[in-house]
Amino acid sequence: MLIVYESKTGFTKKYADMLSAKTGLKVFQIKELSKVNQDEEIIFLGWMKVGKIQGLDKLRKYNVKAVCGSGTGRTAEPDTEAVITRNKIEDKIFFYLRGGCFPLKELKGMDKIMLSMFLKMLKSRRDKDEKLEEAISIIENGFDGVKEENLKPVLEWLNTR
Ligand SMILES: Cc1cc2nc3c(=O)[nH]c(=O)nc-3n(C[C@H](O)[C@H](O)[C@H](O)COP(=O)(O)O)c2cc1C
Known part of the structure:
Protein backbone atom coordinates (compact mmCIF):
# COMPACT_ATOMS: atom_id res chain seq x y z
CA MET A 1 0.00 0.00 0.00
CA LEU A 2 1.20 3.50 -0.90
CA ILE A 3 -0.09 6.98 -0.18
CA VAL A 4 -0.65 9.36 -3.11
CA TYR A 5 -1.98 12.89 -2.62
CA GLU A 6 -3.03 16.07 -4.39
CA SER A 7 -2.82 19.25 -2.33
CA LYS A 8 -2.96 22.86 -3.47
CA THR A 9 -2.42 24.82 -0.29
CA GLY A 10 -0.84 22.18 1.96
CA PHE A 11 -3.63 20.98 4.25
CA THR A 12 -4.11 17.64 2.48
CA LYS A 13 -0.33 17.22 2.35
CA LYS A 14 -0.28 17.51 6.15
CA TYR A 15 -2.67 14.56 6.38
CA ALA A 16 -0.65 12.55 3.82
CA ASP A 17 2.60 13.14 5.72
CA MET A 18 0.94 12.39 9.07
CA LEU A 19 -0.49 9.14 7.70
CA SER A 20 2.92 8.18 6.31
CA ALA A 21 4.60 8.92 9.65
CA LYS A 22 2.02 6.82 11.51
CA THR A 23 2.07 3.83 9.16
CA GLY A 24 5.50 3.87 7.54
CA LEU A 25 3.81 3.83 4.11
CA LYS A 26 5.63 5.67 1.33
CA VAL A 27 4.05 8.94 0.22
CA PHE A 28 3.98 10.38 -3.30
CA GLN A 29 2.64 13.64 -4.70
CA ILE A 30 0.45 13.16 -7.74
CA LYS A 31 3.24 14.70 -9.83
CA GLU A 32 5.35 11.65 -8.97
CA LEU A 33 2.72 9.16 -10.17
CA SER A 34 5.04 7.83 -12.88
CA LYS A 35 7.14 6.30 -10.09
CA VAL A 36 4.16 4.24 -8.89
CA ASN A 37 3.51 0.73 -10.21
CA GLN A 38 -0.07 0.40 -11.52
CA ASP A 39 -0.65 -2.81 -9.53
CA GLU A 40 0.36 -1.27 -6.21
CA GLU A 41 -2.52 -0.67 -3.80
CA ILE A 42 -3.07 3.04 -3.16
CA ILE A 43 -4.73 5.19 -0.56
CA PHE A 44 -5.43 8.51 -2.24
CA LEU A 45 -5.92 11.88 -0.53
CA GLY A 46 -7.19 14.88 -2.49
CA TRP A 47 -8.60 18.32 -1.74
CA MET A 48 -12.21 18.96 -2.66
CA LYS A 49 -13.36 21.64 -5.08
CA VAL A 50 -17.11 22.10 -5.43
CA GLY A 51 -17.59 18.49 -4.37
CA LYS A 52 -14.96 17.03 -6.74
CA ILE A 53 -11.93 15.31 -5.27
CA GLN A 54 -9.01 16.87 -7.10
CA GLY A 55 -6.49 14.62 -8.81
CA LEU A 56 -8.58 11.49 -8.57
CA ASP A 57 -9.19 11.26 -12.32
CA LYS A 58 -5.44 10.87 -12.91
CA LEU A 59 -5.53 7.61 -10.93
CA ARG A 60 -8.37 5.87 -12.75
CA LYS A 61 -5.99 3.24 -14.15
CA TYR A 62 -4.32 2.68 -10.79
CA ASN A 63 -5.22 0.28 -8.01
CA VAL A 64 -6.89 2.80 -5.66
CA LYS A 65 -8.46 1.07 -2.63
CA ALA A 66 -9.35 4.05 -0.46
CA VAL A 67 -10.04 7.72 -1.16
CA CYS A 68 -9.85 10.56 1.36
CA GLY A 69 -11.40 13.91 0.45
CA SER A 70 -10.29 16.99 2.36
CA GLY A 71 -12.59 19.99 2.57
CA THR A 72 -13.49 22.76 4.97
CA GLY A 73 -17.00 21.49 5.71
CA ARG A 74 -17.63 19.85 9.09
CA THR A 75 -18.62 16.72 7.19
CA ALA A 76 -18.63 15.72 3.52
CA GLU A 77 -21.01 18.06 1.71
CA PRO A 78 -23.83 17.79 0.85
CA ASP A 79 -23.46 14.24 2.25
CA THR A 80 -21.16 11.22 1.97
CA GLU A 81 -23.37 9.37 -0.54
CA ALA A 82 -23.48 12.37 -2.89
CA VAL A 83 -19.68 12.75 -2.75
CA ILE A 84 -19.19 9.05 -3.51
CA THR A 85 -21.56 9.20 -6.50
CA ARG A 86 -20.20 12.52 -7.80
CA ASN A 87 -16.65 11.16 -7.73
CA LYS A 88 -17.56 7.68 -9.05
CA ILE A 89 -15.90 5.84 -6.17
CA GLU A 90 -18.70 3.41 -5.28
CA ASP A 91 -16.18 0.54 -5.47
CA LYS A 92 -13.78 2.11 -2.95
CA ILE A 93 -13.85 3.08 0.68
CA PHE A 94 -14.26 6.82 1.28
CA PHE A 95 -13.10 8.92 4.23
CA TYR A 96 -13.76 12.60 4.77
CA LEU A 97 -10.96 14.59 6.39
CA ARG A 98 -11.55 18.13 7.54
CA GLY A 99 -8.82 20.28 5.98
CA GLY A 100 -8.38 24.01 5.98
CA CYS A 101 -7.89 27.14 3.95
CA PHE A 102 -6.16 30.48 3.93
CA GLY A 142 -9.09 31.13 7.05
CA PHE A 143 -9.20 27.94 9.08
CA ASP A 144 -7.07 24.93 9.99
CA GLY A 145 -9.07 21.81 10.82
CA VAL A 146 -6.21 19.34 10.38
CA LYS A 147 -6.04 17.05 13.41
CA GLU A 148 -4.30 13.74 13.90
CA GLU A 149 -7.45 12.25 15.46
CA ASN A 150 -9.32 12.73 12.15
CA LEU A 151 -7.13 9.97 10.68
CA LYS A 152 -8.39 7.43 13.20
CA PRO A 153 -10.98 5.77 10.88
CA VAL A 154 -8.35 5.55 8.12
CA LEU A 155 -5.85 3.90 10.49
CA GLU A 156 -8.53 1.52 11.73
CA TRP A 157 -9.33 0.51 8.15
CA LEU A 158 -5.64 -0.02 7.38
CA ASN A 159 -5.30 -2.22 10.46
CA THR A 160 -8.05 -4.55 9.24
CA ARG A 161 -6.12 -5.28 6.02
C1 LIG B 1 -12.63 26.98 -5.32
C2 LIG B 1 -12.75 26.16 -4.09
C3 LIG B 1 -13.80 25.25 -3.93
C4 LIG B 1 -13.92 24.47 -2.77
N1 LIG B 1 -14.97 23.59 -2.66
C5 LIG B 1 -15.11 22.85 -1.51
C6 LIG B 1 -16.18 21.94 -1.36
O1 LIG B 1 -16.99 21.73 -2.26
N2 LIG B 1 -16.31 21.29 -0.17
C7 LIG B 1 -15.43 21.50 0.86
O2 LIG B 1 -15.61 20.90 1.95
N3 LIG B 1 -14.36 22.31 0.73
C8 LIG B 1 -14.18 23.00 -0.44
N4 LIG B 1 -13.11 23.84 -0.58
C9 LIG B 1 -12.11 23.89 0.50
C10 LIG B 1 -10.89 23.01 0.22
O3 LIG B 1 -11.25 21.75 -0.26
C11 LIG B 1 -10.09 22.80 1.52
O4 LIG B 1 -9.67 24.07 1.90
C12 LIG B 1 -8.96 21.81 1.42
O5 LIG B 1 -8.66 21.33 2.71
C13 LIG B 1 -7.71 22.41 0.81
O6 LIG B 1 -6.71 21.42 0.69
P1 LIG B 1 -5.22 21.74 0.24
O7 LIG B 1 -4.63 22.72 1.23
O8 LIG B 1 -4.53 20.43 0.32
O9 LIG B 1 -5.23 22.30 -1.15
C14 LIG B 1 -12.96 24.60 -1.73
C15 LIG B 1 -11.88 25.49 -1.89
C16 LIG B 1 -11.76 26.24 -3.05
C17 LIG B 1 -10.60 27.18 -3.18
Missing part, protein backbone atom coordinates in the same frame (compact mmCIF):
# COMPACT_ATOMS: atom_id res chain seq x y z
CA PRO A 103 -8.17 33.73 4.23
CA LEU A 104 -9.86 34.74 0.98
CA LYS A 105 -7.70 37.86 0.61
CA GLU A 106 -4.59 35.66 0.40
CA LEU A 107 -5.96 33.53 -2.43
CA LYS A 108 -5.34 34.17 -6.12
CA GLY A 109 -6.81 33.39 -9.53
CA MET A 110 -9.88 31.26 -10.24
CA ASP A 111 -10.06 29.86 -6.70
CA LYS A 112 -10.41 33.38 -5.32
CA ILE A 113 -13.08 34.27 -7.88
CA MET A 114 -15.05 31.08 -7.20
CA LEU A 115 -14.88 31.44 -3.42
CA SER A 116 -15.79 35.15 -3.61
CA MET A 117 -18.94 34.23 -5.54
CA PHE A 118 -19.73 31.45 -3.09
CA LEU A 119 -19.21 33.85 -0.15
CA LYS A 120 -21.53 36.43 -1.70
CA MET A 121 -24.18 33.75 -2.15
CA LEU A 122 -23.82 32.57 1.48
CA LYS A 123 -24.00 36.14 2.81
CA SER A 124 -27.17 36.85 0.85
CA ARG A 125 -29.00 33.97 2.54
CA ARG A 126 -31.62 35.11 5.04
CA ASP A 127 -31.79 31.81 6.91
CA LYS A 128 -28.30 32.00 8.41
CA ASP A 129 -27.77 29.31 11.02
CA GLU A 130 -24.62 28.59 13.02
CA LYS A 131 -23.21 26.29 10.33
CA LEU A 132 -23.63 28.94 7.66
CA GLU A 133 -22.04 31.63 9.83
CA GLU A 134 -19.11 29.27 10.34
CA ALA A 135 -18.75 28.69 6.58
CA ILE A 136 -18.67 32.47 6.03
CA SER A 137 -16.05 32.98 8.73
CA ILE A 138 -13.88 30.15 7.38
CA ILE A 139 -13.76 31.71 3.91
CA GLU A 140 -13.11 35.23 5.21
CA ASN A 141 -10.65 34.45 7.99
Whole structure:
Protein backbone atom coordinates (compact mmCIF):
# COMPACT_ATOMS: atom_id res chain seq x y z
CA MET A 1 0.00 0.00 0.00
CA LEU A 2 1.20 3.50 -0.90
CA ILE A 3 -0.09 6.98 -0.18
CA VAL A 4 -0.65 9.36 -3.11
CA TYR A 5 -1.98 12.89 -2.62
CA GLU A 6 -3.03 16.07 -4.39
CA SER A 7 -2.82 19.25 -2.33
CA LYS A 8 -2.96 22.86 -3.47
CA THR A 9 -2.42 24.82 -0.29
CA GLY A 10 -0.84 22.18 1.96
CA PHE A 11 -3.63 20.98 4.25
CA THR A 12 -4.11 17.64 2.48
CA LYS A 13 -0.33 17.22 2.35
CA LYS A 14 -0.28 17.51 6.15
CA TYR A 15 -2.67 14.56 6.38
CA ALA A 16 -0.65 12.55 3.82
CA ASP A 17 2.60 13.14 5.72
CA MET A 18 0.94 12.39 9.07
CA LEU A 19 -0.49 9.14 7.70
CA SER A 20 2.92 8.18 6.31
CA ALA A 21 4.60 8.92 9.65
CA LYS A 22 2.02 6.82 11.51
CA THR A 23 2.07 3.83 9.16
CA GLY A 24 5.50 3.87 7.54
CA LEU A 25 3.81 3.83 4.11
CA LYS A 26 5.63 5.67 1.33
CA VAL A 27 4.05 8.94 0.22
CA PHE A 28 3.98 10.38 -3.30
CA GLN A 29 2.64 13.64 -4.70
CA ILE A 30 0.45 13.16 -7.74
CA LYS A 31 3.24 14.70 -9.83
CA GLU A 32 5.35 11.65 -8.97
CA LEU A 33 2.72 9.16 -10.17
CA SER A 34 5.04 7.83 -12.88
CA LYS A 35 7.14 6.30 -10.09
CA VAL A 36 4.16 4.24 -8.89
CA ASN A 37 3.51 0.73 -10.21
CA GLN A 38 -0.07 0.40 -11.52
CA ASP A 39 -0.65 -2.81 -9.53
CA GLU A 40 0.36 -1.27 -6.21
CA GLU A 41 -2.52 -0.67 -3.80
CA ILE A 42 -3.07 3.04 -3.16
CA ILE A 43 -4.73 5.19 -0.56
CA PHE A 44 -5.43 8.51 -2.24
CA LEU A 45 -5.92 11.88 -0.53
CA GLY A 46 -7.19 14.88 -2.49
CA TRP A 47 -8.60 18.32 -1.74
CA MET A 48 -12.21 18.96 -2.66
CA LYS A 49 -13.36 21.64 -5.08
CA VAL A 50 -17.11 22.10 -5.43
CA GLY A 51 -17.59 18.49 -4.37
CA LYS A 52 -14.96 17.03 -6.74
CA ILE A 53 -11.93 15.31 -5.27
CA GLN A 54 -9.01 16.87 -7.10
CA GLY A 55 -6.49 14.62 -8.81
CA LEU A 56 -8.58 11.49 -8.57
CA ASP A 57 -9.19 11.26 -12.32
CA LYS A 58 -5.44 10.87 -12.91
CA LEU A 59 -5.53 7.61 -10.93
CA ARG A 60 -8.37 5.87 -12.75
CA LYS A 61 -5.99 3.24 -14.15
CA TYR A 62 -4.32 2.68 -10.79
CA ASN A 63 -5.22 0.28 -8.01
CA VAL A 64 -6.89 2.80 -5.66
CA LYS A 65 -8.46 1.07 -2.63
CA ALA A 66 -9.35 4.05 -0.46
CA VAL A 67 -10.04 7.72 -1.16
CA CYS A 68 -9.85 10.56 1.36
CA GLY A 69 -11.40 13.91 0.45
CA SER A 70 -10.29 16.99 2.36
CA GLY A 71 -12.59 19.99 2.57
CA THR A 72 -13.49 22.76 4.97
CA GLY A 73 -17.00 21.49 5.71
CA ARG A 74 -17.63 19.85 9.09
CA THR A 75 -18.62 16.72 7.19
CA ALA A 76 -18.63 15.72 3.52
CA GLU A 77 -21.01 18.06 1.71
CA PRO A 78 -23.83 17.79 0.85
CA ASP A 79 -23.46 14.24 2.25
CA THR A 80 -21.16 11.22 1.97
CA GLU A 81 -23.37 9.37 -0.54
CA ALA A 82 -23.48 12.37 -2.89
CA VAL A 83 -19.68 12.75 -2.75
CA ILE A 84 -19.19 9.05 -3.51
CA THR A 85 -21.56 9.20 -6.50
CA ARG A 86 -20.20 12.52 -7.80
CA ASN A 87 -16.65 11.16 -7.73
CA LYS A 88 -17.56 7.68 -9.05
CA ILE A 89 -15.90 5.84 -6.17
CA GLU A 90 -18.70 3.41 -5.28
CA ASP A 91 -16.18 0.54 -5.47
CA LYS A 92 -13.78 2.11 -2.95
CA ILE A 93 -13.85 3.08 0.68
CA PHE A 94 -14.26 6.82 1.28
CA PHE A 95 -13.10 8.92 4.23
CA TYR A 96 -13.76 12.60 4.77
CA LEU A 97 -10.96 14.59 6.39
CA ARG A 98 -11.55 18.13 7.54
CA GLY A 99 -8.82 20.28 5.98
CA GLY A 100 -8.38 24.01 5.98
CA CYS A 101 -7.89 27.14 3.95
CA PHE A 102 -6.16 30.48 3.93
CA PRO A 103 -8.17 33.73 4.23
CA LEU A 104 -9.86 34.74 0.98
CA LYS A 105 -7.70 37.86 0.61
CA GLU A 106 -4.59 35.66 0.40
CA LEU A 107 -5.96 33.53 -2.43
CA LYS A 108 -5.34 34.17 -6.12
CA GLY A 109 -6.81 33.39 -9.53
CA MET A 110 -9.88 31.26 -10.24
CA ASP A 111 -10.06 29.86 -6.70
CA LYS A 112 -10.41 33.38 -5.32
CA ILE A 113 -13.08 34.27 -7.88
CA MET A 114 -15.05 31.08 -7.20
CA LEU A 115 -14.88 31.44 -3.42
CA SER A 116 -15.79 35.15 -3.61
CA MET A 117 -18.94 34.23 -5.54
CA PHE A 118 -19.73 31.45 -3.09
CA LEU A 119 -19.21 33.85 -0.15
CA LYS A 120 -21.53 36.43 -1.70
CA MET A 121 -24.18 33.75 -2.15
CA LEU A 122 -23.82 32.57 1.48
CA LYS A 123 -24.00 36.14 2.81
CA SER A 124 -27.17 36.85 0.85
CA ARG A 125 -29.00 33.97 2.54
CA ARG A 126 -31.62 35.11 5.04
CA ASP A 127 -31.79 31.81 6.91
CA LYS A 128 -28.30 32.00 8.41
CA ASP A 129 -27.77 29.31 11.02
CA GLU A 130 -24.62 28.59 13.02
CA LYS A 131 -23.21 26.29 10.33
CA LEU A 132 -23.63 28.94 7.66
CA GLU A 133 -22.04 31.63 9.83
CA GLU A 134 -19.11 29.27 10.34
CA ALA A 135 -18.75 28.69 6.58
CA ILE A 136 -18.67 32.47 6.03
CA SER A 137 -16.05 32.98 8.73
CA ILE A 138 -13.88 30.15 7.38
CA ILE A 139 -13.76 31.71 3.91
CA GLU A 140 -13.11 35.23 5.21
CA ASN A 141 -10.65 34.45 7.99
CA GLY A 142 -9.09 31.13 7.05
CA PHE A 143 -9.20 27.94 9.08
CA ASP A 144 -7.07 24.93 9.99
CA GLY A 145 -9.07 21.81 10.82
CA VAL A 146 -6.21 19.34 10.38
CA LYS A 147 -6.04 17.05 13.41
CA GLU A 148 -4.30 13.74 13.90
CA GLU A 149 -7.45 12.25 15.46
CA ASN A 150 -9.32 12.73 12.15
CA LEU A 151 -7.13 9.97 10.68
CA LYS A 152 -8.39 7.43 13.20
CA PRO A 153 -10.98 5.77 10.88
CA VAL A 154 -8.35 5.55 8.12
CA LEU A 155 -5.85 3.90 10.49
CA GLU A 156 -8.53 1.52 11.73
CA TRP A 157 -9.33 0.51 8.15
CA LEU A 158 -5.64 -0.02 7.38
CA ASN A 159 -5.30 -2.22 10.46
CA THR A 160 -8.05 -4.55 9.24
CA ARG A 161 -6.12 -5.28 6.02
C1 LIG B 1 -12.63 26.98 -5.32
C2 LIG B 1 -12.75 26.16 -4.09
C3 LIG B 1 -13.80 25.25 -3.93
C4 LIG B 1 -13.92 24.47 -2.77
N1 LIG B 1 -14.97 23.59 -2.66
C5 LIG B 1 -15.11 22.85 -1.51
C6 LIG B 1 -16.18 21.94 -1.36
O1 LIG B 1 -16.99 21.73 -2.26
N2 LIG B 1 -16.31 21.29 -0.17
C7 LIG B 1 -15.43 21.50 0.86
O2 LIG B 1 -15.61 20.90 1.95
N3 LIG B 1 -14.36 22.31 0.73
C8 LIG B 1 -14.18 23.00 -0.44
N4 LIG B 1 -13.11 23.84 -0.58
C9 LIG B 1 -12.11 23.89 0.50
C10 LIG B 1 -10.89 23.01 0.22
O3 LIG B 1 -11.25 21.75 -0.26
C11 LIG B 1 -10.09 22.80 1.52
O4 LIG B 1 -9.67 24.07 1.90
C12 LIG B 1 -8.96 21.81 1.42
O5 LIG B 1 -8.66 21.33 2.71
C13 LIG B 1 -7.71 22.41 0.81
O6 LIG B 1 -6.71 21.42 0.69
P1 LIG B 1 -5.22 21.74 0.24
O7 LIG B 1 -4.63 22.72 1.23
O8 LIG B 1 -4.53 20.43 0.32
O9 LIG B 1 -5.23 22.30 -1.15
C14 LIG B 1 -12.96 24.60 -1.73
C15 LIG B 1 -11.88 25.49 -1.89
C16 LIG B 1 -11.76 26.24 -3.05
C17 LIG B 1 -10.60 27.18 -3.18
